[in-house]
Structure formats: C-alpha cells, structure tokens
Amino acid sequence: MRIVKVDEAFTVKRTVEAGKEKEQQIVDGIIKQVREQGDEALFSLTRELDGVDLNQFKVEQSEIKAAYNDLEPNVVEAIREAIERIRDFHQRQVSQSWLTTKPDGVILGQKVTPLDRVGVYVPGGKAAYPSSVIMNVVPAQVAGVGEVAMVSPALSTGQLPAGVLVTANELGIKEIYKIGGAQAVAALAYGTETIAPVDKITGPGNIYVALAKRAVYGVVDIDMIAGPSDITVLADETAIPAHVAADLLSQAEHDELATAVLVTDSKSLAEAVSEQVEYQLQSLPKEDIARASIENQGVIYLTENLEQSIRTVNQIAPEHLEIIVQNPMDQLGKIRHAGAIFLGPYTTEPVGDYFAGPNHVLPTEGTARFSSPLTVDDFVKKSSVLSYSKEALIAQANSITALARLEGLEAHARAVEIRLGDDSDE
Numbered sequence: 104m105r106i107v108k109v110d111e112a113f114t115v116k117r118t119v120e121a122g123k124e125k126e127q128q129i130v131d132g133i134i135k136q137v138r139e140q141g142d143e144a145l146f147s148l149t150r151e152l153d154g155v156d157l158n159q160f161k162v163e164q165s166e167i168k169a170a171y172n173d174l175e176p177n178v179v180e181a182i183r184e185a186i187e188r189i190r191d192f193h194q195r196q197v198s199q200s201w202l203t204t205k206p207d208g209v210i211l212g213q214k215v216t217p218l219d220r221v222g223v224y225v226p227g228g229k230a231a232y233p234s235s236v237i238m239n240v241v242p243a244q245v246a247g248v249g250e251v252a253m254v255s256p257a258l259s260t261g262q263l264p265a266g267v268l269v270t271a272n273e274l275g276i277k278e279i280y281k282i283g284g285a286q287a288v289a290a291l292a293y294g295t296e297t298i299a300p301v302d303k304i305t306g307p308g309n310i311y312v313a314l315a316k317r318a319v320y321g322v323v324d325i326d327m328i329a330g331p332s333d334i335t336v337l338a339d340e341t342a343i344p345a346h347v348a349a350d351l352l353s354q355a356e357h358d359e360l361a362t363a364v365l366v367t368d369s370k371s372l373a374e375a376v377s378e379q380v381e382y383q384l385q386s387l388p389k390e391d392i393a394r395a396s397i398e399n400q401g402v403i404y405l406t407e408n409l410e411q412s413i414r415t416v417n418q419i420a421p422e423h424l425e426i427i428v429q430n431p432m433d434q435l436g437k438i439r440h441a442g443a444i445f446l447g448p449y450t451t452e453p454v455g456d457y458f459a460g461p462n463h464v465l466p467t468e469g470t471a472r473f474s475s476p477l478t479v480d481d482f483v484k485k486s487s488v489l490s491y492s493k494e495a496l497i498a499q500a501n502s503i504t505a506l507a508r509l510e511g512l513e514a515h516a517r518a519v520e521i522r523l524g525d526d527s528d529e
C-alpha cells in the first residue's frame with residue numbers, strides 16, 4: 104500500500120464531489136428513462152445493466168418458499184439472532200411525542216408520526232446483502248412505517264439471492280422487486296405502472312445508487328449518501344499487523360471504489376501492514392475487487408504522533424473507524440467525525456456489519472462530517488403542536504402584532520387582533 108507522510112501542513116482531500124461527472128450523467132439518463140417509460144424502462148435497463156431478462160419483477164411467494172431450501176438451518180438461525188440483536192438496539196432509539204404546558208397556559212409539543220411508505224434499497228451487484236435487509240427494515244418497523252417496499256438487483260438466474268428472500272420473509276416484507284441500481288431508485292421515487300411511489304428511500308449501494316438517491320432528493324426524502332464502503336484504522340505500535348490488514352481488506356472487497364486507510368505514527372506498523380495486505384490479498388476470493396480498491400484508494404498515512412493521527416482521522420470523516428491503540432476509550436472524546444467507531448483490538452468491523460446491533464447503513468465519502476447512521480428517526484417525521492387559550496393570546500398579542508408589522512404583514516397582525524374583543528361581537 105502507498106505510504107504517505109503526514110506533517111502539520113497536510114490536509115486530506117474531500118472526496119464526495121470528486122470526479123463523478125461521468126457516472127452522474129449515466130444516472131441522470133436512467134432516471135429520465137424510468138420517468139418517461141415506467142415499467143418498460145425497468146425491463147430494458149435490467150436486461151442491459153444486470154444481464155437478466157425478466158417477465159415480471161415482483162417477487163412471488165413461491166420464490167420465497169423455495170429460497171428456504173437453499174439455506175442451511177444454522178444460517179437461518181443466525182439471521183433470526185441478528186434480527187433480534189439489531190431490533191433490541193433500535194428499540195432504544197424511539198422518539199416519543201411530547202406536550203408541555205407553559206406557565207401562561209399555552210400548550211406546546213411535538214408529534215412523532217411514522218412515514219406512510221418507504222422504499223429500501225438492498226444492494227446486490229458484487230455480493231448478496233441479507234444483512235442490509237435487516238439494517239433497513241428493522242428501524243422502519245420499529246418506527247411503525249405503514250408500507251415497506253424493497254428493491255434489490257436480480258442474479259443472472261432471474262432470482263434474488265436466497266439469503267435476501269429468507270431475511271425479508273423473516274421480517275414479514277411482502278412487497279419485493281427484483282430491480283437494482285439507479286433505475287430502482289427512480290422507480291421508487293417517481294413510481295411506475297407496477298410500483299407505487301414512496302415517501303423516502305433508504306439503504307446503501309454503489310456509486311450509481313448513491314448518485315441516484317442524491318438526484319431524487321426533494322421528490323422524496325433520502326437517508327444519506329451511503330455509497331462504496333470505507334474504513335480507516337487508527338493504530339499504534341501495539342496493533343497486530345495481520346489483524347489491521349484483515350480489517351482493511353474486509354471493506355476493500357466490497358467494491359473497486361471502496362476505500363481502506365491506515366493512519367499510524369508507527370513506521371514499522373505501516374510497513375508490516377503493507378506487506379500483510381499484499382500477502383492476504385493473494386488468497387481472497389474477491390482478490391480482483393479488493394486489489395483494485397487497495398491500489399486506487401488504499402493509503403497509509405504515516406504521522407508524527409497520535410495527536411496528528413487523530414487530526415487526520417477527523418479530516419477523513421470515515422464511515423468506519425477502528426481505534427487499535429493503547430487505551431482506545433481515552434481517544435473516543437477526540438473523534439469528531441466517523442459513522443461508527445470500533446474500539447479495541449477485538450472489535451473488528453464485521454461485528455458491526457452483521458450482528459452487534461448498531462446499523463451498518465452509514466455515511467461514506469466524508470459525509471460523516473454532517474450525517475449519522477441510519478436510525479429509527481429516519482423513518483418518522485415530526486409535527487409541532489401549539490394550543491392557545493384566549494387569555495394567553497391576549498397576553499402575547501402586543502408582541503406578536505409588533506413582529507408582524509415589523510415584517511409589513513398586516514393580515515398576520517389582524518388575525519391576532521380580531522380575536523381579542525368580546526366574543527359576543529363575533
């Protein structure tokens with residue numbers, strides 16, 4: 104891996120805007136095609152981009168039943184266990200509605216309402232992602248969303264991966280479409296003859312999915328930019344090189360555009376990790392993808408001390424941050440930007456991908472500077488609640504009308520004043 108020396112003047116380049124013009128043009132064309140041609144566009148784009156000729160893209164109950172035959176019982180058991188652990192974590196995130204009565208009798212509050220209909224994207228081009236079914240659907244269900252429509256690209260057999268279908272069934276999802284990429288995002292946002300439009304689209308995906316979600320934002324809400332995975336490991340000389348290399352490769356194997364970064368103040372660790380990455384790459388089934396990721400985006404930042412390492416990590420704002428230094432908990436307070444923080448030598452990133460409880464749908468490409476992991480809050484919206492008595496309105500009328508007239512909005516002032524007189528006049 105490339106080793107780059109970091110000094111006081113060094114700054115990490117922001118990646119979210121960089122060099123995506125070509126993909127954006129492709130995505131804009133796909134969205135236009137789906138808006139204009141509906142289902143017909145979904146069939147032809149699936150043929151063109153996924154190499155599958157489908158007769159219909161809605162999954163039937165018989166396909167779900169058949170999927171159970173393809174999974175070992177211990178795998179189904181692991182899916183169920185993961186669902187429980189992830190549900191338990193998300194149940195702690197629920198926001199409650201509240202009302203408060205002020206001393207002047209005014210009642211104020213906030214009403215929390217689940218979204219009516221959401222679309223969840225489950226990726227599926229280079230790997231199958233049953234875990235992303237859980238990570239999308241569980242918070243939606245905990246929030247109380249009315250309808251969940253799921254999309255995921257078909258395999259070359261014309262089916263969805265058995266693990267994806269079984270997981271969706273374990274969660275009770277009935278509306279599943281075998282479409283992926285930007286065309287699936289466009290279908291959820293604008294609707295087609297078969298697919299009713301949704302209010303919000305959540306879930307991770309590759310660059311085409313991430314750009315499509317960004318493009319339809321405003322027509323629907325989206326959760327965040329959850330694009331190609333990235334990991335940054337912050338380590339010192341106490342870290343075991345083979346473990347660090349394994350964790351870097353765990354994210355590099357997702358996508359040629361995934362990013363794996365080591366930040367360390369130890370030259371010997373930097374060199375040993377670089378060697379280990381090369382060694383471990385050679386036996387990976389997805390060596391080609393992981394190698395492209397490591398060669399194109401992979402980097403080891405060699406700093407002068409721990410403080411500089413932490414400054415570099417905050418500039419990267421990684422999706423996943425592993426902290427493998429002496430006393431990792433002591434560093435937690437200094438981390439300002441990271442989607443998920445994994446502390447200590449045994450908290451390897453995959454525990455969060457599959458099982459621990461927190462969501463694995465996380466902000467990528469430095470957007471952890473302003474975005475959070477997917478939570479139950481992503482599946483609700485909030486309304487403000489206000490209730491005044493006549494006495495309260497009289498008490499505040501002068502201030503309200505003064506502010507209305509300051510803005511030159513006379514009708515606002517009169518809407519208050521018309522209520523101040525004797526009720527029998529009205």
Ligand SMILES: NC(=O)c1ccc[n+]([C@@H]2O[C@H](COP(=O)([O-])OP(=O)(O)OC[C@H]3O[C@@H](n4cnc5c(N)ncnc54)[C@H](O)[C@@H]3O)[C@@H](O)[C@H]2O)c1
Nearest residue numbers: 226227228229256283284307308309331332357358464465
């Ligand atoms: N950030 C997160 O929370 C998170 C979580 C899980 C996975 N991921 C990421 O999700 C991604 C999964 O990617 P994937 O490719 O395996 O599956 P995907 O479902 O995201 O993308 C596959 C689709 O991309 C479209 N596509 C592929 N090449 C195209 C092209 N040249 N032009 C137009 N469209 C094209 C196709 O329609 C295909 O169906 C990876 O980048 C992974 O790192 C991120």
Ligand SMILES: N[C@H](CO)Cc1c[nH]c[nH+]1
Nearest residue numbers: 232234235332333456463
């Ligand atoms: N690491 C991914 C998020 O970037 C999530 C995932 C799912 N399966 C394996 N990994």
Ligand SMILES: [Zn+2]
Nearest residue numbers: 332353354456
């Ligand atoms: Zn992963």
